[in-house]
Amino acid sequence: MEVKARAPGKIILAGEHAVVHGSTAVASSIDLYTYVSLRFSTPSSENEESLRLLLKDTALEFEWPISRIREAFPESVSLLSSTPNSCSVECAKSIASLVEELNIPEAKIGLASGVAAFLWLYSSIQGFKPATVVINSDLPLGSGLGSSAAFCVALAAAFLAVTDSVSVDVIRQGWHSFGEKELDLVNKWAFEGEKIIHGKPSGIDNTVSSYGNIISFKSGNLTRMKSNASLKMLITNTRVGRNTKALVAGVSERMLRHPDAMAFVFTAVDSISKELTTVLQSPTPDELSVTTLEEKVEELMEMNQGLLQSMGVSHATIETVLRTTLKYKLSSKLTGAGGGGCVLTLLPTLLSPTVVDKVIAELESNGFQCFTAGIGGNGVEISFEHSS
């Protein structure tokens, strides 16, 4: 049997970074997914039993003898699938040496933290079973669309789907979701994986990837939103790679240097996210009110972007996107950790398609990549394939 899981990426409409420091943030899932396939190996007397990881997006393959994994993890690690817990310092050291032995090429070294999260999640949930895990994604990695969270959520879902900790219908065909209790467990495990990749995640990315839709999130608590607005966002990938862990650490350092000023910045972001939550849930009976709603969202996005600049997470390429879209009277903000990565631009309902084409052409002439994505769809889903 093959178990498949898919988990969506996300956009943050307001509140990134500040959410790490306790402010409210608003995020939505997008219809771009990370896919995980898990297949247990059939025992063979010829080959040594191993755990294989195939990362299709980066064309890398890794393999560990099961005996090596057993050495690295205490036996107790594998008995805890129903109680998500953090990787201890000792365990982190063992995982680091397993990852070092892989000699990941310098240009792809960002993957090391992802591989570490994989090893932790697999060993904790599945123990020491030989298997092959294949991963591929629609999401650009390290661009602010939550690839790290989608990766951890999809891994946790696939691994948990074949344990006694969750009850799922393995006979049912096609993609289907988990029950609430199962989702909560997937989300908690994914958060542990995100911790390995991000250092200090707020939990918003794994939560929106697990549950889907539009959520507002504060201090670990999620509120599902019933939004009446169908916002259309242009996503521009500046193609400048960056690392969320370093950017989050940079904001924390700025906070230590300027605690009072930064506290006001985070409070302002909290107010913006709360206002956005209200605006998005307001009734929109006619075209006029849709325009008014969109204008409010645009203004809140602009204000949030200003505050992200003051946190030090903008970038020259982000500023170029802002200037370019402003020429067409369109509002933009970075999404995710910033420092490059992706920028959101609201495309108002009444905007002419010719203007959309022009702005995209101008952004692409700068070497950026533009696309739109469906907002607010399903969260993580699983599917089982039985070989005949």
Ligand SMILES: Nc1ncnc2c1ncn2[C@@H]1O[C@H](COP(=O)(O)OP(=O)(O)O)[C@@H](O)[C@H]1O
């Ligand atoms: N499909 C994938 N294959 C391998 N590693 C992945 C994948 N998706 C995410 N990762 C891990 O997550 C990291 C990117 O996470 P991050 O810096 O938080 O950016 P973002 O979450 O915005 O894409 C990658 O460097 C890698 O370690």
Ligand SMILES: C[C@@](O)(CCOP(=O)(O)O)CC(=O)O
């Ligand atoms: C900057 C932050 O708010 C979002 C990071 O998102 P991403 O990894 O850049 O997709 C960090 C967090 O909330 O954990």
Ligand SMILES: [Mg+2]
């Ligand atoms: Mg991330």
